[in-house]
Amino acid sequence: MEAIRLEFKSEIKEKILELLSSFSSDELKIVQEDPDFDANKKKLDAALAKIKNGTAKFYTIEEVDAILEETISKYEN
Incomplete structure (x- = not known):
């Protein structure tokens, strides 16, 4: 099947x-x-x-884990 996107005025929605x-x-x-x-x-x-121009910041699993632990500890109490 193919898909298309239609934009229309709300007044004609019922007719469509x-x-x-x-x-x-x-x-x-x-x-x-x-x-x-x-x-x-x-x-x-x-x-x-x-990502394409090389300015994206990437994190290792360990860095993400540390960030999440820090964030969780702020809101634990």
Whole structure:
């Protein structure tokens, strides 16, 4: 199956859904889009750019463990 993204005015949503409902579930599946898709995509694109240009900060497992232990100890009491 292929997927496309549609943007439309809210006034025509009912008409679009009526048209799409004429297809069988084998032919068409309506998938709700993640409302945070664009924001998440921007964040991921920025992170990828940092990785590609060499400015991303990477941590070892030991460093992450130390950071988590420090953070947890702040909020334990």
